[in-house]
Amino acid sequence: MIAAYDVLIIGGGPIGIACGLAAKRAGLSYVIIEKGCLVNSLYNYPLYMTFFSTSERLEIGGIPFVSINPKPSRPEALEYYRRVATSEALNINLFEEVRELQRNGSEYFITTTKMAYHARHVIIATGFYDIPNMLDVPGENLPKVTHYYKDPHYYATRKVVVVGAHNSAVDAALETYRKGAQVTMVIREDEIGKRVKYWVKPDIENRIKEGSIKAYFHSTIKSIEEQTVTINTPEGEMTFANDFVIAMTGYQPDFTLLEKAGIQLSDDGKKLPVYNPLTMETNMPHIYLAGVVCGGMDTHVWFIENSRDHADKIIQSIKR
Known part of the structure; x- marks a missing residue:
């Protein structure tokens, strides 16, 4: 059985969830595919980590993030994003990894460790915590x-x-x-x-x-x-x-999926992906990037705070 959606989102972190929220509110059919647990990267942060930003700068979808501390902690963030996902009843498939992403006419054919999908649009919102330097x-x-x-x-x-x-x-x-x-x-x-x-x-x-x-x-x-x-x-x-x-030498994104999808990366060692900053669309039609993956090897460019608006940019482009 092959499931079909308007939008398939790869990555169930804060930005992937924000994209799911925006797609749902726009009336688009969508699914979020996450290879680990919900907000997997945050889950793997140190137990007692506190964020640099205040809670309001970590909010997504206009849903308030209330913290008892000036700087929210990892447990508070996990609770917030979990409540957003569950209270909004987002369509998320966890512990499912995308293996292939191929263009099929005007759509994309995506295979995972569990099933296959057709999607008119694909959003890649993967993080950078999987491959250590x-x-x-x-x-x-x-x-x-x-x-x-x-x-x-x-x-x-x-x-x-x-x-x-x-x-x-x-x-x-x-x-x-x-x-x-x-x-x-x-x-x-x-x-x-x-x-x-x-x-x-x-x-x-x-x-x-x-x-x-x-x-x-x-x-x-x-x-x-x-x-x-x-x-x-x-x-x-x-x-x-x-x-x-x-x-603690840092981490880098896994560029394998981007390369398989045909997304152009710079050849200067920074591996900056090609995309339109106004719409977040890559050189591949209807494939969009959101969040930290946009920075290539420089994982200090994009954060939750400054990439939350990627979700709205992408969904507005899709609606147009």
């Missing part, structure tokens, strides 16, 4: 190395190396330190990242200054061993005892 060093495949940080309790009393200098790395360093871990940061740059949340940045800088958290700047990981880590520093090579490595 690798260190490419010996020992990176050891069980003690992770590119995803969740809960600080796991690292209590252990010797932990955190790689990176931006929000995720700083959060991991501070939280594990406060659970009793001996934390060492390995930072390629000469300072903590400028985009680190302004209420967190003084905290990590003061912990480094007082020596509670050790930080090596202008440094990189050379190799990871079962019980040690070796790093390259301006003073030379250093090896010290280590139990865990948390490599």
Whole structure:
């Protein structure tokens, strides 16, 4: 059996949900396909993460997001987007991954891990949390190395190396330190990242200054061993005892689906997809992009706050 819709939305994150809301309100038949759980990327964020933005800037579809905190937390965001999806009775298929996307005349034929679809329009609203930027060093495949940080309790009393200098790395360093871990940061740059949340940045800088958290700047990981880590520093090579490595080196989108669909990507390494910023339509007719995927490899360009309007742009274009 093949289901047919006016609009098929790939990605069940906040922007994918916003697109579903807009399609429903426009009277279009639609379905949202999500390969994981609802707002899967947010679910995989650290347990105690707080957003940089205030709750009203994370709202979608004009539905109020009420938070008891100045900056909403991960659990509050999960609750908000879940309530939006359920209260609006959005048509969402979870734990279903899109495998193929092919043009079929004036429509598109989409196959997933569960079934097949026809759609007149396709919106790709996928995130960037699936493929970590690798260190490419010996020992990176050891069980003690992770590119995803969740809960600080796991690292209590252990010797932990955190790689990176931006929000995720700083959060991991501070939280594990406060659970009793001996934390060492390995930072390629000469300072903590400028985009680190302004209420967190003084905290990590003061912990480094007082020596509670050790930080090596202008440094990189050379190799990871079962019980040690070796790093390259301006003073030379250093090896010290280590139990865990948390490599917060960032993530990148999976461009496979875009390439299969025929969407043009820049060849300068940034992999910027071609699209019309007024309608969000790509070089492929009736395929649209929404959210972080629009930024290619630069995943710091688009956020929930500045891409919420993508949904309305796309649906207005579809209606025209």
